[in-house]
Amino acid sequence: MPNEDAVNFNPKVVLGIAAHPDDLDFAASGSFAKWASAGADVYYLIITDGSKGTDDRSLTSKQLIKIRRDEQIAAAKTVGAKDVFFLNYPDGMLEVTMGLKRDIVRVIRTIKPDTVITMDPTVLYEPSWGFINHSDHRAAGQAAIDSVFPLARDFLVFPELLKDEGLEPHKVKNLLLINFGNANLTVDISSTIDKKLAALRQHESQISEESIKMFIERTKAFAKPEGVEYAERFLKIEVMG
Numbered sequence: 001m002p003n004e005d006a007v008n009f010n011p012k013v014v015l016g017i018a019a020h021p022d023d024l025d026f027a028a029s030g031s032f033a034k035w036a037s038a039g040a041d042v043y044y045l046i047i048t049d050g051s052k053g054t055d056d057r058s059l060t061s062k063q064l065i066k067i068r069r070d071e072q073i074a075a076a077k078t079v080g081a082k083d084v085f086f087l088n089y090p091d092g093m094l095e096v097t098m099g100l101k102r103d104i105v106r107v108i109r110t111i112k113p114d115t116v117i118t119m120d121p122t123v124l125y126e127p128s129w130g131f132i133n134h135s136d137h138r139a140a141g142q143a144a145i146d147s148v149f150p151l152a153r154d155f156l157v158f159p160e161l162l163k164d165e166g167l168e169p170h171k172v173k174n175l176l177l178i179n180f181g182n183a184n185l186t187v188d189i190s191s192t193i194d195k196k197l198a199a200l201r202q203h204e205s206q207i208s209e210e211s212i213k214m215f216i217e218r219t220k221a222f223a224k225p226e227g228v229e230y231a232e233r234f235l236k237i238e239v240m241g
């Protein structure tokens with residue numbers, strides 16, 4: 001049986017925050033599709049422009065930015081997301097700055113999510129499969145967490161957002177971190193695995209069928225202990241007032 005917490009977890013407004021076009025679709029698109037079909041409003045916030053993600057020397061950065069933006073919009077549509085926000089910071093060079101946090105807080109205060117999903121910035125490497133976590137992923141996760149708490153919450157932080165843009169402060173209830181090795185929430189995505197596959201296949205410039213297969217095997221492995229077919233996992237934090 002799926003864990004009870006995941007069964008009862010029904011977010012109404014969900015904001016995924018990630019560094020690159022495709023990050024959220026790898027980690028959370030099955031859950032997004034599930035929650036969207038249950039009536040939730042799902043939004044993507046992509047921080048960088050994806051301008052470095054190719055080894056195709058015939059492509060310019062400008063062309064790549066457009067390709068990856070279009071791929072992300074199509075993938076988000078596939079899972080039923082309402083909108084995609086792009087901040088267009090240069091790919092590969094992301095730093096945790098107050099300017100970045102202000103840009104994220106602006107989106108949080110605009111759409112008022114009860115649940116934010118982002119990358120766990122504490123993941124630096126995983127020797128068992130030769131994995132080093134991209135510095136953009138870590139910067140995006142750190143800035144997103146800081147924006148959720150305390151920056152979006154306090155009206156005296158970035159007062160210009162209230163004064164000039166009319167954006168009220170907002171408290172996010174749940175923070176879901178993407179950390180494959182350390183999770184406490186398993187979402188059964190057996191009913192939306194086809195949408196996850198379709199979303200991943202939209203990222204044609206980034207993803208081979210081989211890497212999709214590898215990822216699907218991982219969702220199966222996550223699902224096994226819960227007695228379901230496919231799953232995504234998160235580290236869930238209920239944010240204190």
Ligand SMILES: [Zn+2]
Nearest residue numbers: 019020023134
């Ligand atoms: Zn990435």
